[in-house]
Amino acid sequence: MINSHPTAAELYQIVRKRLPKISLGTVYRNLELLTQNRTIRKLEIGGSEARFDGVIKPHHHIRCIACGVISDLFDVPQDVVPQQYLSLGDYDVRGYRIEFYGLCPLCKSKQATEEINNT
């Protein structure tokens, strides 16, 4: 399934339609380069396969627990964890990840219809 946060394998399927001879390794290498250049962002969400994001503006993500789609959240501030908590413990804290999850609008309405049908 293609969304705005595709995996390398999904991007490979798209690129291959235009460049049939391209290898998955080339796609991976280019994605790493674009990530280093900060042209795209690499997302590691919930231990799943890395996804790539063309939106560089800082934002959080929410994952649908039913269909797995990942959407952008622009209204949540980036520094939700106060600075004081980043110097606790023996670690040199470099960052943190916040993962929101729930039901996307599509799955929410699907579930609502199912509930009506079941009663």
Ligand SMILES: [Zn+2]
């Ligand atoms: Zn969903």
Ligand SMILES: [Zn+2]
């Ligand atoms: Zn995003």
